[in-house]
Amino acid sequence: MRRLLAILERPLSVALLAILVLLVAGELISPGFASWRQIVSMLIIAGLLGVVAAGQNLVILSGNEGIDLSVGGIVSFGAFLAGNVMQQNDLNIVPAVAAVVVATFAVGLVNGLGVTVLRVPPLVMTLGMFGVLQGGLVLLARGVPSGGAAPLLQAAVVRPLLLGLPGIVFIWLALGAALTLMLRRTSFGFNICAIGANERTAAVAGVPVQRVRTLAFALSGVLAGLTGVLLLGYTGNVFIGAGDQYALPSVIAVVVGGTSLAGGAGSYIGTMAGAVFLVVLQSILTTLSIPEFGRQVIYGATLLALMLIYGRQRRLRG
Numbered sequence: 001m002r003r004l005l006a007i008l009e010r011p012l013s014v015a016l017l018a019i020l021v022l023l024v025a026g027e028l029i030s031p032g033f034a035s036w037r038q039i040v041s042m043l044i045i046a047g048l049l050g051v052v053a054a055g056q057n058l059v060i061l062s063g064n065e066g067i068d069l070s071v072g073g074i075v076s077f078g079a080f081l082a083g084n085v086m087q088q089n090d091l092n093i094v095p096a097v098a099a100v101v102v103a104t105f106a107v108g109l110v111n112g113l114g115v116t117v118l119r120v121p122p123l124v125m126t127l128g129m130f131g132v133l134q135g136g137l138v139l140l141a142r143g144v145p146s147g148g149a150a151p152l153l154q155a156a157v158v159r160p161l162l163l164g165l166p167g168i169v170f171i172w173l174a175l176g177a178a179l180t181l182m183l184r185r186t187s188f189g190f191n192i193c194a195i196g197a198n199e200r201t202a203a204v205a206g207v208p209v210q211r212v213r214t215l216a217f218a219l220s221g222v223l224a225g226l227t228g229v230l231l232l233g234y235t236g237n238v239f240i241g242a243g244d245q246y247a248l249p250s251v252i253a254v255v256v257g258g259t260s261l262a263g264g265a266g267s268y269i270g271t272m273a274g275a276v277f278l279v280v281l282q283s284i285l286t287t288l289s290i291p292e293f294g295r296q297v298i299y300g301a302t303l304l305a306l307m308l309i310y311g312r313q314r315r316l317r318g
Contacts, residue, residue, distance in 0.1 A: 075243025078228025108221020
């Protein structure tokens with residue numbers, strides 16, 4: 001019993017158990033829900049959410065009540081920019097990805113400088129940036145679809161490679177391995193956790209707090225932009241507002257995975273499990289024909305419940 005309770009105290013274990021329970025429940029509700037084909041489809045959606053949540057994970061880990069609400073706008077911007085540079089030409093994939101990385105790094109850098117130098121609260125700064133990006137995209141697109149994914153990009157994202165799993169799953173796994181190594185084996189990863197745990201102590205120890213936190217926002221921008229590229233490869237078309245659906249779920253995935261909203265503690269492996277959990281939950285809600293507004297209510301209630309639980313734990317520790 002003690003071992004079972006110890007396992008249940010680990011957020012990653014709870015998330016994995018919740019995924020299993022949801023799959024069983026979904027199979028009982030709708031036979032075939034937990035089939036391999038359906039699981040692969042859910043993993044594709046989870047991969048998209050997981051990549052954007054990777055950047056969100058870094059921002060939240062860096063503390064200072066950091067949450068990046070601009071990721072939805074950056075995803076849309078990345079998809080729009082990639083599609084218009086790519087123009088359905090395989091030879092333009094590398095220039096398109098390079099353009100997205102540079103542009104979204106700059107957007108994330110502005111977010112980071114606004115938070116660290118101008119002392120604008122992260123929620124206000126990133127929400128304002130989201131509005132700027134959305135308005136800019138409406139102005140640039142003028143309501144007319146433009147650009148498109150290259151065939152090679154679409155194949156790399158959705159074509160089965162091994163065991164029926166598409167390329168995006170392996171891209172996501174590679175990102176997970178790289179981010180985990182960065183957080184556990186590099187000075188930058190240690191510094192992110194240090195400033196999230198105790199900013200003043202980290203500064204006294206010589207950690208460049210402003211630089212590290214600014215770079216966390218910049219990397220969040222890049223990862224959101226790359227999500228836009230992958231989303232373009234998945235859908236094949238560019239449309240305004242494509243990334244709006246990722247802002248709140250990316251935060252919930254991070255929290256479900258066990259990362260503290262106060263920063264300093266957490267892992268990306270947990271966030272990956274959180275992303276899968278949310279996608280399976282969304283699939284069940286879709287199976288039950290719950291409308292979009294109902295799903296958003298459930299997402300918001302989930303995040304609120306987790307925040308209340310975290311706040312209670314923090315008081316108990318105090």
